[in-house]
Amino acid sequence: MKVLVIGGGGREHALVWKLKQSPKVTEVYCAPGNAGIAQMATCVNVGAEDIDGLLKVALEKGIDLTVVGPEAPLIAGLGEKFREAGLKVFGPRRRAAEIEGSKALAKEIMIKYNIPTAKYAKFTEAGAAIDYIKTNGAPIVVKADGLAAGKGVIVAMDEETAINAVKDIMESKVFGESGNIVVIEEYLEGEEVSILAFTDGETVVPMVPSQDHKRVFDGDEGPNTGGMGAYSPAPVYTPELHETALRDILIPTIKGMAAEGRHYEGVIYAGLMVTKDGPKVLEYNARFGDPETQAVLVRLGTDLVEIIEAILDKRLAEVDIKWSNQAAVCVVMASSGYPGDFAKGKVIKGLEEANKVGIVFHAGTKGQGDEIVTSGGRVLGVTALGDSIKDAIDNAYRAVGKISFEGMQYRKDIGYRSLNR
Ligand code: AMP
Ligand code: GLY
Numbered sequence: 001m002k003v004l005v006i007g008g009g010g011r012e013h014a015l016v017w018k019l020k021q022s023p024k025v026t027e028v029y030c031a032p033g034n035a036g037i038a039q040m041a042t043c044v045n046v047g048a049e050d051i052d053g054l055l056k057v058a059l060e061k062g063i064d065l066t067v068v069g070p071e072a073p074l075i076a077g078l079g080e081k082f083r084e085a086g087l088k089v090f091g092p093r094r095r096a097a098e099i100e101g102s103k104a105l106a107k108e109i110m111i112k113y114n115i116p117t118a119k120y121a122k123f124t125e126a127g128a129a130i131d132y133i134k135t136n137g138a139p140i141v142v143k144a145d146g147l148a149a150g151k152g153v154i155v156a157m158d159e160e161t162a163i164n165a166v167k168d169i170m171e172s173k174v175f176g177e178s179g180n181i182v183v184i185e186e187y188l189e190g191e192e193v194s195i196l197a198f199t200d201g202e203t204v205v206p207m208v209p210s211q212d213h214k215r216v217f218d219g220d221e222g223p224n225t226g227g228m229g230a231y232s233p234a235p236v237y238t239p240e241l242h243e244t245a246l247r248d249i250l251i252p253t254i255k256g257m258a259a260e261g262r263h264y265e266g267v268i269y270a271g272l273m274v275t276k277d278g279p280k281v282l283e284y285n286a287r288f289g290d291p292e293t294q295a296v297l298v299r300l301g302t303d304l305v306e307i308i309e310a311i312l313d314k315r316l317a318e319v320d321i322k323w324s325n326q327a328a329v330c331v332v333m334a335s336s337g338y339p340g341d342f343a344k345g346k347v348i349k350g351l352e353e354a355n356k357v358g359i360v361f362h363a364g365t366k367g368q369g370d371e372i373v374t375s376g377g378r379v380l381g382v383t384a385l386g387d388s389i390k391d392a393i394d395n396a397y398r399a400v401g402k403i404s405f406e407g408m409q410y411r412k413d414i415g416y417r418s419l420n421r
Contacts, residue, residue: 001305004058005030007048008037008365011290014297015067015304016041017359020304029061036362036380043301049331052079058087062328065090065308068266071287072147077108088397090308092146096257096264099285103152103183104145106284115249117281118186123344126170127266133162139187146178150226151339153283163169166169190275191236191417192282194292197250197270198307200316201263204250208291208299208323209238211418215338218413225339226378229414231389232295235421236274243281245272247311253284265311294330294361294381299323329392330383330417331400335364336407338377343407346374350402358384358399374405382404389418 001024006014013036016028020040033043033056044061046053049072058066064081068091079093091097099106110117118141123129133140142165144152152175156162162184169179192214197206201215210232216222237245249270257264269285269292288296297304301322310319335342344364351372355359361383364376380398386392393415399408 001025001029001064002029002062003305004054004061004063004066005041005069006054006073008032008034009290009376010017010036010315010330010378011288011293011317011362012069013037013067013361013363013381014294014383015288017361018300018304020295022303023094024303029057029063029169029175031255032055033161034362034375035365035367036360037103038367048073049076051076051081054078055081055085055087058082059085062203064088065305067091067308068288069287071097071100071187071285074286088312090266090287092266096266098262099257099264099284100286101147102145103283104181107183109256109260110281113254114250115254115281117300118188120183120185123182123184124180125156126166128172129166129184130163132184133159133166138162141390142166142169142177143185143186144179145181145183146175148175148178150224151175152178153224155220156395172244181232188273188280188282191275192242193234193237193272193274193279194289195237195245195250195270195272196228196289196292196296197268198311198316199254199266199268200266200311201258202314203316204246204254204268205316205321206242206246206250207296208232209234209242210289210295211236212289212292213411213414218411221395222224223339225334227291228332228334228411229300229330230289230291230295231327231392231415231418232292232299233389239242241274241279245270249281263280281401291330291332291381295328296360298328298383299326302398316330326385327389327392328383328389329389329396330361331396331414332363332378333380333382333400333403333408333410334378335354335374335376336409340375344373344375346406348372348379348405349404351368353402354382354399357402358382358396360399360403379405379408389415393419400412
């Protein structure tokens with residue numbers, strides 16, 4: 001079987017790594033990929049959002065299965081285009097992926113199907129949004145409705161920050177059309193956990209839980225990023241919480257989507273806040289998380305292709321999905337300046353040594369002659385397993401210690417919160 005993975009970050013490297021292990025897979029292609037992916041798959045220089053270009057590649061190479069990493073192509077309708085062309089694709093169709101593409105839609109579905117989430121209001125005009133903020137006060141959360149590369153959520157600890165966020169989003173249009181609508185939400189306190197689940201639209205099978213570290217600096221300080229690291233399992237996610245999340249969140253979400261004519265198949269990601277009143281949904285993603293996937297897939301004991309085929313045939317209930325009891329930690333090594341402007345083209349050293357200790361998933365890297373250089377904000381996702389979270393942390397940081405590039409920055413406290421529990 002020939003597989004095409006779409007995307008070029010750490011998540012996609014982890015997907016390629018896992019798919020390569022399937023006895024059913026003969027060849028893996030990745031568009032556009034990165035320098036690490038190029039060591040185990042054939043990279044094709046077509047962007048993840050160039051749907052026509054990707055379709056052409058899939059047809060020309062005789063691809064049997066396409067696995068989509070990022071959300072943008074799903075929300076742009078890749079799922080429909082590929083299926084219409086008779087291709088198998090793992091990822092929801094546009095109408096289902098909109099649960100990530102529109103925060104207002106996600107909130108409407110949650111309210112309609114009684115899925116626990118923060119109270120909210122939706123606005124199409126800045127004036128009304130600002131009045132609402134003044135009435136409700138801070139802390140309060142302002143969200144651009146559409147996609148904003150992970151930057152569309154402003155957790156405002158004071159009114160002025162919230163009002164400025166509304167002005168930036170709705171008047172200055174810093175996220176373009178994504179800011180035509182804003183969602184303003186109650187501020188929730190608690191610990192976050194990411195639940196990724198496989199679903200064929202009927203059966204929902206959660207993966208092992210993971211936790212992401214969104215802030216750039218140690219101790220969860222500084223601006224939000226795409227994710228500076230992840231670990232799995234997440235001790236906050238107890239067996240009781242699992243039951244609640246499955247019964248009150250994941251199953252009603254998939255059933256609700258079906259009732260809305262938005263049949264969902266693929267991976268659904270629920271970002272939860274574990275509050276004193278139980279888990280509440282912060283967001284949905286229509287795909288694997290990044291970097292959660294790196295920490296989750298290294299624990300998956302079942303052939304991913306077998307799971308995907310079962311989903312596409314609507315027989316997920318028949319598959320016994322196994323997970324390793326080991327813990328996994330992924331430490332993201334980023335370029336200096338990230339999540340703001342960052343330098344590129346810095347030579348990365350020590351990758352081979354690091355790969356003897358852990359698994360180095362590449363994110364923003366590219367080949368330059370015989371060398372591998374930085375080419376993105378998040379550069380590497382250095383991942384390791386261990387018999388406990390502590391061992392996994394030690395192993396991941398031992399691997400990190402082998403790597404160097406100019407200006408590298410990474411958090412020193414990935415996974416530590418779970419040690420303090
Ligand atoms: P999102 O992209 O919706 O996950 O939001 C990004 C981050 O903002 C989340 O991971 C949370 O840390 C934070 N956040 C989002 N919504 C809320 C909320 N209602 N209360 C507190 N924090 C939030
Ligand atoms: N790590 C957060 C996300 O993938 O959206």
